[in-house]
Amino acid sequence: TILFDKEKHAALWVAYPLHSCYRGNSGRTEAWAADPLIEMLYQAKVYGETFCYYKDYSRGHQIPSADRTATDELNSQTFYASNMTPQNGDFNGGIWASLEGKIRENMCQDTLYVVTGCYFGNGYTTTYDGYYGNNADPASKICPVPTHYFKVVLRTRSGNSGKAVGQCGSDELKAIGFWLEHRNDYPQTFSTEYCKSVEYIEQQTGFTFFPSVPKEVKKQCTPSDWVL
Numbered sequence: 001t002i003l004f005d006k007e008k009h010a011a012l013w014v015a016y017p018l019h020s021c022y023r024g025n026s027g028r029t030e031a032w033a034a035d036p037l038i039e040m041l042y043q044a045k046v047y048g049e050t051f052c053y054y055k056d057y058s059r060g061h062q063i064p065s066a067d068r069t070a071t072d073e074l075n076s077q078t079f080y081a082s083n084m085t086p087q088n089g090d091f092n093g094g095i096w097a098s099l100e101g102k103i104r105e106n107m108c109q110d111t112l113y114v115v116t117g118c119y120f121g122n123g124y125t126t127t128y129d130g131y132y133g134n135n136a137d138p139a140s141k142i143c144p145v146p147t148h149y150f151k152v153v154l155r156t157r158s159g160n161s162g163k164a165v166g167q168c169g170s171d172e173l174k175a176i177g178f179w180l181e182h183r184n185d186y187p188q189t190f191s192t193e194y195c196k197s198v199e200y201i202e203q204q205t206g207f208t209f210f211p212s213v214p215k216e217v218k219k220q221c222t223p224s225d226w227v228l
Contacts, residue, residue, distance in 0.1 A: 002062075002082060006042040008144050009129070010085045013117030013207065014062035018107055024070040031075070032059075035082035043081040044129035044143050051130025053086040053143060060087025062116040064100045085118050086127050086145045088184045095186035095194075096149065099178055102190055103151065106226055108159030115153075115209055118146035118182075145182070152177040152198045152209050154217075157225075170214040174225050177201040192223040 002011040032047035034040050045051050046059050053059065062083050068074040077083075087096070106112055124147050131140035154175040156168060165173065177196045180186075198209055198218040210218065 004038060004042070004082055008120065009042060009044040009141050010118065010143070010146075011062055011082055012119075013115050014083060015113070015115040016063050016067070018067055018104070018112040018114050020107060022068055022070050022074065023066075026069040026072050026075045028065050029072050029075045029079065031072075031079045033076070033080055035080040038082050044084065044141055045081070045131045045139075046084050046129055047079070047081050048130070053130070054128040054132045054140075056089065057086035057127050057145065058089045058092045059084045060092045060096070062118070063114075066100065067104065067114075086143050087149075088182060090184040091149075091180075091182060091186065094188055095180065095190065098188065098190045099151065099180075099194070102226075102228060103153055106153070106155065108155055110156045110159055110161055110163070111165075113154040113165070113210070114151060116151050117149070117205065117207075119148040119150060119205055120144050121147035123147070148179060148181055148204075150177060150179050150201050150205070152201055153226075154198075154210050154213065165210075166212050170216050173213060173217045174222075175210065175213065175217050175220050176222070176226055179204065190228070192228050195221055195223045195228065197221040 001015045003013050004011050034043050063078050065078045068078050125145045126142050129141045129143055157174050175198045177198045178194050179196045180194050
């Protein structure tokens with residue numbers, strides 16, 4: 001599920017379940033394409049063989065390709081333009097990729113719920129979509145560059161309760177968030193200093209995540225609960 005901003009040509013957040021049933025041996029399809037459920041008018045032209053964000057920005061997945069490898073069809077959907085934001089290459093392939101891997105390590109028999117998002121703080125910069133590189137085509141779109149990226153995750157503590165989240169008490173659930181400034185000088189290794197509570201990220205973004213979950217769960221920020 002995504003919240004797509006037509007003016008920013010990007011999803012403000014992408015929410016998805018993560019479980020072993022979504023992962024397999026498909027690998028990356030590189031099937032860059034427009035999202036068929038959103039008018040192309042609103043999507044950045046960052047698909048096809050030659051269309052990327054202008055200059056130094058990579059096409060940063062919000063739901064990672066590696067989280068949907070059970071079939072080629074599932075993996076292809078992660079390459080929709082609606083799932084992309086302009087992301088610094090060192091950030092995308094460095095600290096952000098490290099965080100994605102850490103989250104996958106917390107998969108369990110019960111479902112792990114993830115929301116990935118981007119935030120546009122004061123003074124954000126902009127780039128252009130792929131049309132701009134094609135002789136500055138007037139069809140090119142201005143694409144704001146996020147100042148921050150975040151993730152919030154939720155699962156059962158036991159990992160094998162067999163219960164839906166809504167059936168669980170607060171003592172049966174755990175949650176955590178991650179809030180990272182979008183910059184290119186992070187060390188390659190992940191640090192717990194990026195860990196925040198879900199409540200903190202709600203306060204920063206104005207969104208409400210996991211609305212059926214007790215507030216005390218969303219106040220949690222215990223990296224050791226997540227093997228971090």
